[in-house]
Structure formats: structure tokens, C-alpha cells
Amino acid sequence: MVRLLRKVRKKEVAEKFYRRTLKLLREPIINQIAKEHNIDRKLANSQKIEQIIKEGISFTNLLSSEIYKQGITLTEKKKTLNELCEKGLNIPNLKGSTLEDKINSLIEHFENVEKDEKVGISIDGFDKMLSELNQSLPKLNKDLKDQFELQDEYVMNADFLLDYNIKPRDILDLITKPELSKFIKDNGIKQRGDDILNILEHYKDVENLYLENYENVGYRNLNLLKENGISVKESELGLKFEELTKTIFKSLGFNVDDKFKNQLNTQKDMMDILLNLGNNEIIIAECKTIKEKGYNKFSTVSRQLKSYQSLALKNNLRIVKILLVAPEFSDDFIYDCEMDTEMNLSLLKASSLSKIFEAFKESKYQEFPHVLFRDIVINEERIIKALTK
Template sequence: MKLEKILDRLGSLEKNSFIKIIDNIISKNPKNGKEIEKLLSSSDKGLKSVDNQNISTIFNLTSNEFRKYIECEFQEITSQLDILIDIIIKDGNCIMKQDWFSRLYDTEIKNLKNRIKALNADFENDKSELSEKRKRDYKIYKACLHTAYYNDVENNRDSKVSSDELSIILTLSRQLGLSQEEVKLINYSILPIKKIEIQEVIKGLKNIGVIFYSNKENTIYVADEMVRVLRKIREKEVAEKFYRRTLKLLREPIINQIAKDHNIDRKLDYSQKIEGIIKEGVSFTNLLLTDIYKTGSTLTEKKKALNELCEKGLEIKNLRGSTLDEKINSLIEHFDAVEKDEKVGISLDGFDKLLAELNQALPKLNKQIKDQFELQDEFVLKAEFLLAYNIKPRDILDLITKSDLTFFLKENGIRQRGENILNILEHYKDVENLYLENYMNVGYRNLNLLKENGIIVKESELGIKFEELTKVIFKGLGFDVDEKFKNQLNTNKDMIDILLNLGNNEVIIVECKTSKERGYNKFSTVSRQLKSYQNLALKNDLRIVKILLVAPEFSDDFVTDCEMDTEMNLSLVTALTLTNIFDAFKISKYQEFPHVLFRDILINEERILKALSK
């Protein structure tokens, strides 16, 4: 869930710790200080009085400083921050009831203790699967950490790892190729794990600003933006779902070799080994730099293999970069952009239909998804529920076995030639609703974003498409979009876009304008056009109740010129406002939108939404 949405749900006391930390960062002149100052300039009372959207923006501008602040917290080794952060950044754990978080914490502590015992036994057992080289790596790291932690005792100080010592230890772990989980196991074999009361755990995480806790809902919230920051701290370059997507493209012998290198049981089945690699925190970069290639592969062969993996497997064409490192960074950036993108790839209705038919064809899928993402609800195959956890259609399909996907394709008459997952996504795209979800992008004529969101359209068609979508919205609001009557009125010179027939010779005229530029500002041109439409309607003895102009946005000058016009009963409505009115209307008690609410010059969205909610 996005930070702004979480802040909207919470009271001021529940946000207080987070606000204080960001305020403190701002007071120390952060890198983006000037941009932050602009956002704060409208408020004399500091960050507390800024709206939640701007707080979210300010957090993104201070994310690097916030990361450094959290990294300092890691010097207090007894805090168990590594354990706790690994829990809250896991896919599906961004919203948790307190008792569910407590259960996950207990399970993690228990698993860690068992694995530490097994690791210590492997140290002593000459016949263990651990190679001598790996034992040596573990022993080197363990000895260095032991010295860093206990050298304070010799000097009569509290035991801790200083920032300088920590940076050396982290460098050592990277050079030895240790995974996050291997580091964690060795750390806690030196420092015994003590289970902390869950209220203390929550309080600690809340006080350092990484979680929010709603007392009313008894629920923990971790913002999507926060998860990305914490993941960088834990050196997990991509979300688990993207890591899994990449690993599933590798042949089993390669997966076995990675498992062997990181002390993962090779007797597990293919999917379990993949989950083990993800849980181990094996570096995604190191995996693509060395682990997935045949022994002795040249640099050219590695580049070719990586290009094939991305183009044929991940469907990412023309991966940027000339060196192997640059290509891997480009792939990480691609996954980061996909994760930040709020678009689903198919419409919300299409997602719900996909989930319903998956549930019917594969009855065990609900439990599989529930277990995979550690979700608390019993039935989880609901589009809005999954999207709140940033789980999208592709993430669900990635978890289904090849044989089950093939069965699902046959059961639902979906094309089987080509890539199965892409065929399924295309089948459930639900084009009209997908266009509606991209209404703003059509209005702004943003071809790149439309293409990224699965819509292929010519630029010359965008004006007509914006008009068609506006008609769909007004029909959805209960209006009679009278095409037949409009065509009777229109002449070769005057072509009204949309005519809403209210009956009794009363009409609303709607004009639609797209614009690449921010702030529509061509009032003189559009006013002449609208006045000619007004005259056309009056000649036909029609009463014009309202003229509406719909555009992505309007400049201040345009609004002022509109206010000064005395000849037309004209109101301006932005595409975003119209979309939000439509969404609110769908859950309101009204069968037809009360058009009397269109009475402002620039339509006041907040007032209309409030009226619809009564």
C-alpha cells in the first residue's frame, strides 16, 4: 500500500514518530532541501500540517538520508533489526494484524535456532555437504565478527559493533559470497537470540519510523516506498516475486549448483530450492554475474546468455548497457520501475475474472497463494485485496506450475501458441476497462505510458478515444448520451462531441480536449467553438442546462478567462475529477447523477464527492 494511502487511514498520534524522524532529517539540510522547502513553503507549521500527498513526496526526496539513519540503527546488534526487517519486506507482509506478525516472528526465531544448530553441527561433521572452502569462509567471517563484538568487553565497554567495524564486516561478507541468511545464522550463533515481547517489537519498529501501527485496527502497515528503502539496506536488489520470475527460467542443474554453494538441501524439489535461494538472500547481482553460467564461460558468452534470459524469458527487449554490470543494473532498474507502476497490466475487472476462473480450474491455488505470501485471510483470490499487497496478475501466474498453466489454458479456450503467461494476460485484458484506467494518459496523449500499460494506439486516434471514454463515463453516470439526436443537430461546420439529453428539450453539451502540454490554456479558441454549439442548440429551441469542457487540466489563466465569460453557462472539469466522480457515483445511492452539482466554474471535486456519499 502506498505511503499516502496509509497516512490517510491513520490519526496524528500514529504518524507522529515517522513525522518526527523526517522533520529531523529536513533540519540537517538534506540533498533535496530546496525541493522540500518549496513543498513546505505553503505551511508555517512545518511537516505536521502538510497534506499526506506532499509528506509522501518529501519521504521520497529524503529516502537516501532515511536509509543512512536506519543503517546506523544496525550497530545495536541486539535490536534484531535484520530478522524483523526481513519479515516486513517479504512480499505479502506489508499489512498484518498484530497476532499474525507475532506468529511470523515466533516462527522465524524458532527456524533460526534450528538452523543455527544444524550449521554448528555441519562445522563439526567431516561428512557434511559443506565443502572445506565454504567451512573456511564461514570460520573467517565468524572469527572476525566475534572479535568486532567482544573486543569492547576487553576494554571495559558495552559490546557493540562500531560503524567502521560494521562496514568492514559487510565488505568481508560480500567478498566471501555469503548470502544474507548465512550472515544472519553466523551472527546469531555468536549472539544468542532472545525472543522479545511483540508489543516491544512493534514499539521499536514504530519508533524508528519503518512501520505504522493502527491501534483502532490492531494492524501493522509498511508502505511500499518504505519496503524499497529497507530492501536496499538488506542488499536485496529486487522484490522476491521478480527474483522468483528470473530463477524459474534457469535449468535445474544450475539451480542445484546455486543451492550447493549456499548450503541449501538439493534433495528438495525444484520449486522448494528456488524458494530456498530467495529466502537465503543470495545476491541477485552476484547470481547474474557468476552463478548462472557454465564453468569457464567467457565474458561474451555471459552477455549473450543474459541477453537471451531477458529477451526470451523475461520478455524484456534491448536491455541497456554494454558491460555485464550495466546490463544487470538495467534489469534491476526495470524491475524497480515495474514495481513502482500502479497499473495492473489488465483491468481490475479482468483481474477479478482471471482470479475467479483460476480458482474454479485450480482449487488448491487459493491456499498456495495464501501460504506463499503468508496472508492472513482465508480467501485471498480477490483483485483489490491482492493489489493492496502490491501483488499483480503476473505475480500470481508466476507461481503456477507449467502443467497447471497448460490445463488452465485448455479449460478456458485461451490461445496456446507462444508464451503461456502472456497469452493469459492478453485474454483477460478487458480493453474498455483498461482504457478507462488509463483515461488520464489518453487525455495527456502519453503514448509511452499507454504502451507500457498494454495499450497500443496511434497518436492520431487519441482525441477520438478520449471522447469515446468520456461518453462511457457519462453513460455510467446515468445520462442519456444521445448520439442520434446529436447527429441530427450537427452540421459540417459545427460538430458537438457529446450531447446529454435530459428530456423536455433540455440538454448538456460536453466538449472534450486532449493536450500534451500541462495546463490547457486555449480559451479564446475553445470559447468561439462552444458559442457556435450554443447557437446551434438555441436555433433548435433547446434549453442548454450546462456546457461542460473536459480536459486533463486547465491553466490558471484559462480558469480566470472562463470566470469572466458572461455568455455561456460553462463549467470546467478535469479528467481526474470526472474519473473520481464516476468512482464515487458507482457506490452511491443515486441511479442518475444529479447534474445540478455541476455548478462551479472549475468543478469542485471534494464538494461533489461529499454530496454523493450522503
């Protein structure tokens, strides 16, 4: 609806993207645009930028004629726009051979970014950034309310801002360079290079970013991971999925006992995760990543899990549950699992484990009640309902 109204008002891009582009221009160019539209050049640069936006100059006109020196050739205009996109907006290889095509490509890029729900840093990282911005720059809360016409009294909250499609970069674009410098110094953020990129990198919060992409790691989806700000080799994804699963189980209050697991493991039989419940009782968890849809290799994984079961029983341990964690399971795999009478095996989808983890954080429990792991395919809705009682 917002995008539709913008088109009715003949605005090609959101104000936040217009502002982002203007902030990349040198002050003499901003002054040139201000002079052309009778804007007071004695104003601060940030104020001139806001006035230019309010003036209603079309984004296409701005990039086709207003940001260039007088007498510049068409070839030089295209070169200038390419440099602005590559060095300033981090958009390599802007599509199009004509200036008009390149401008349309940039508008299309901004439209795609706006539709995209990715944040670029973790939600926890966003909240931490907002909290520390509020401490360093107490006026920012009011500036945000005024700029985005928000009604709530306090708006420096990640979930609230994301509901309005306001992302970390959009907040930082509103802050003047001196205030950004103050914030960077106050919070020990790297000072060399681009201020905004340094701030975003500082609050990336890699562990939480990985947890938010837990299912993508399980699916070995390198493209989505890269788009979400995670750089990882495909060969590392199996181990990373196991590490993230361990992190979630630890956060659920389980004793992830690597020391005991390593004592039990042999060169032939090496279980991924051992949850030590005490009194010689354990849960064994095995992690599997998949590239194609539907995990369907039951015979292979069954032999593997039965060997772990034998290993545990030889050491007089009671196996309370065996959990197989994967992004998803095929119907054939589920059927074979249901037919198996030798193992107390449950299938746990990565998305289900993530949802259970989120519900657990809001629950009264200090330790997850493992008796809830009782289905063949773990039903997260039933468990979440139990946790929220």
C-alpha cells in the same frame, strides 16, 4: 522500508523477481545449482526453485557464475545473460559492457519495476483473473497466503494484493506449468507462445484500462499510455478521449443521444456529445485534449460553443448546461469563462469526472443528478460528498 530491510539482509532483489528469473532457466541448470547447494534434485522443479531462493544465494553470484555451463567463456556468459533478459524477461538492450555492469542493470531494472505502481492490466481485469484462478486452482488462495505471509482468510482480491505491491505477474509466477496449462484450457486463453503473457493479454480488459488512463489520454501522453499497456496512435487520441467521455456519461445514467446529435449537427457545427434529458432539454459536452499544460484557448472554444448553442436554440431546445471537458484549464481560461454572460458553461477536468464516476458507482443513484453541475469549475469534492450522503 521493505527495500531497506532487504538490503540489511543482503538480498539484492525481491523474491518474486528472483523466482521469475529462475523459472526461465532450463531444468538441467536448476539441477546444476541444486547439486552445488545440496538441494534434493528429485524434488519437482518448482520446489527446487523455492529451495534455491531459501538457500540465500546472492542474485549477483547466481548470474555471475551459477547459471552457466562449466568452462563457458566470459563472452558466452554475457550473451547468455542478454538472451535471458531479452527473450525471457522482455528487457531489450541490457545496459553495461561488463558482466558485472549488466547484472547491476538488471537489479536496477527490478528495483524500478517494484517502485512502479503500474499494474499492466486493468483492476477489473485483475479481479476477473483472480476469480477465475480461484475456480480453476482452489489451492492458490492458500499458496498466496503462505508465499507472501498474508493474514487474511481470503486474499484473491485485486485491491488487497496491490496494497502489498503484489501484481498479476507475481501471482502467475507462483503457478506451476501444468497448473497454468489447466487454467489456460479452462478459460479459453490462447495456447501458443508464452503462457504468462497470453494470460495477461487475455485479462487486459482494454476498455477499463483506457478508463483508468482517461486523464493520460486527455493529456495525449503517449509514453505513459505505452508504459501502462496501451498502444494507440497520437492521431487517434482526440476521438478516443471523446469516446471515453461518452462511456463515462453513459455509465452515469445519461442518455448519450448520438442519433439526435447527428440530426442537429451541420457540416459547420458538429458538437461532440449531446445528453438528452427529455422534454426538449439537453446538455452539450465538448471534449478537448491538450499536450501542453493548461487549456487556454477560450476565444476559439467560446465561438465554437456559442454556435452549438445557436443551433440548439433554433431547434427549440433548452440548454440546461454546456460542459467543457479537458485535462485542465489555465487561470486565464477560467477567468474568461467567469466573465462570459452568454453561456451556461461549466469547466470539468478529466480527473474530476473520473473521481465523480468512481463515487457514483458506490452511490445509491441510478442516474447522476445533473443539477450538481453548477460551478464554473466543477468541484468534485462537493459532488462526491453529495453522492455519498
